[in-house]
Amino acid sequence: xxxxxxxxxxxxxxxxxxxxxxxxxxxxxxxxxxxxxxxxxxxxxxxxxxxxxxxxxxxxxxxxxxxxxxxxxxxxxxxxxxxxxxxxxxxxxxxxxxxxxxxxxxxxxxxxxxxxxxxxxxxxxxxxxxxxxxxxx
Amino acid sequence: xxxxxxxxxxxxxxxxxxxxxxxxxxxxxxxxxxxxxxxxxxxxxxxxxxxxxxxxxxxxxxxxxxxxxxxxxxxxxxxxxxxxxxxxxxxxxxxxxxxxxxxxxxxxx
Ligand SMILES: Nc1ncnc2c1ncn2[C@@H]1O[C@H](COP(=O)(O)OP(=O)(O)OP(=O)(O)O)[C@@H](O)[C@H]1O
Ligand SMILES: [Mg+2]
Numbered sequence: 001x002x003x004x005x006x007x008x009x010x011x012x013x014x015x016x017x018x019x020x021x022x023x024x025x026x027x028x029x030x031x032x033x034x035x036x037x038x039x040x041x042x043x044x045x046x047x048x049x050x051x052x053x054x055x056x057x058x059x060x061x062x063x064x065x066x067x068x069x070x071x072x073x074x075x076x077x078x079x080x081x082x083x084x085x086x087x088x089x090x091x092x093x094x095x096x097x098x099x100x101x102x103x104x105x106x107x108x109x110x111x112x113x114x115x116x117x118x119x120x121x122x123x124x125x126x127x128x129x130x131x132x133x134x135x136x137x
Numbered sequence: 138x139x140x141x142x143x144x145x146x147x148x149x150x151x152x153x154x155x156x157x158x159x160x161x162x163x164x165x166x167x168x169x170x171x172x173x174x175x176x177x178x179x180x181x182x183x184x185x186x187x188x189x190x191x192x193x194x195x196x197x198x199x200x201x202x203x204x205x206x207x208x209x210x211x212x213x214x215x216x217x218x219x220x221x222x223x224x225x226x227x228x229x230x231x232x233x234x235x236x237x238x239x240x241x242x243x244x245x246x
Contacts, residue, residue, distance in 0.1 A: 013216060016195030020224070023199060033180075033201070040199035041175055101188040106172030113176065 001029075001063045007047055009056030012100065018059050019044040029063070031136060038114040039068055039134050045107040046072040046130050052097050053077070054128060068134045070115075075127040082120055086112065138162060138246045140204045140227045143183070147231070147241045149206065153218055154227030162203045162246050165239045171196050178202050183242050185235050189213045194220040194228075206231055208238040 003025065005018035023040045031039075043059070050057035054076025062069040079085050086108050093103030112118050115132035122128040141158035144151050151158065164182040168174050171188070175196050178184050184202045186193055189211045197205050204227035207213060213221070213228055221228050231238040 012192065015192065016199070019199055020195065037180065037199075037201055040201075044195065044199045045172065045175065100190060100192055101169055101171040101186075102192075104170035104172040106170070106176055110172055110176040 003061045003063065005059040005061075007050050007056045007059060009051060009054070011051065011056075015048055015051045016044055018047050022061050026063070026068075035068075035134065035136050039070070042111045042114040042132050042134065043070055043072075045110045046070070046132070048102065049107055050074045050076070052093060052102060057127075064136075066136050067116075068136065070132045070134070071129065072131075073127065073129045078124040078126055078128055079120070079122045080124060082122060140183075140229070143242060143245050144229050146245045147238075149229040149231045149238075152213060152228050152230050153221035154204065154225060156225045157204065157227040160203045160227070162242065165242050165246075166202070167235050167239050175200050183229075183239075183246075185231075185238050185242075187211045187235070189217055191216040191220040193217065194224055194226050197226050198224040203227070204229055206238055206242070208233065208235045 026036045054074035057074030060071040088109050089105040091103045091105035116135045117133040119131045139159050162183045164179050166178040166182045167185045169186050169188050178200050180201045181203045183206050185206045185208050206229045208231045210232050
């Protein structure tokens with residue numbers, strides 16, 4: 001089963017909508033709450049990153065009984081140094097965004113911790129694609 | 138102890154989430170940075186924060202906490218209230234700072 005979501009850029013009133021919707025769908029499909037929680041956390045962090053850092057993007061969630069594959073693609077600025085971006089506490093978030101509680105630099109580490117596999121493809125000025133796999137176990 | 142009884146015993150005002158008040162609280166977590174809360178707040182905890190905007194509700198729902206407790210006299214804004222209704226998230230308001238708020242809940246549950 002595949003679910004698609006368009007994520008609007010810079011719209012905090014809708015940020016988290018895709019993650020919230022997928023969470024409800026997984027609940028209906030009967031996935032265990034531990035798996036739903038990991039998918040929700042990983043997807044929310046990726047969704048918010050697209051809103052804050054990349055002016056929006058597109059999410060594809062491929063749901064199977066044994067695994068869930070999430071693809072988050074944007075045409076934003078790209079990430080200059082992925083290794084740095086993956087470190088706890090590294091953030092380029094603006095003051096405006098920090099005032100809302102974002103910008104701890106914990107999003108990508110949360111995505112890594114909550115997924116079984118993560119890969120990030122990025123090119124400066126072209127965009128970023130994050131792929132995450134969460135096993136149903 | 139459930140959210141309703143905890144709020145009553147601690148003297149916190151219940152401002153949203155009538156549907157979610159029977160949920161049991163099994164711990165307390167305290168942090169205002171959303172990604173910290175997302176990554177570290179345990180399921181079914183009372184999450185104490187001063188962030189009274191709708192993003193807190195999204196985090197609370199996805200991290201599956203029992204309720205949000207706004208401390209230090211912070212009130213939720215209109216969008217937070219609306220989202221809390223949509224997501225069935227209970228919001229309590231406490232007039233005292235985070236540590237005191239957390240200690241009261243910890244001593245009560
Ligand atoms: N999709 C993206 N496009 C461009 N840059 C990104 C993207 N995702 C992350 N980044 C860069 O990586 C950094 C670290 O991301 P991470 O999610 O860990 O922290 P944050 O978003 O800054 O703060 P937090 O997630 O804790 O609110 C960001 O500050 C940003 O510079
Ligand atoms: Mg982030």
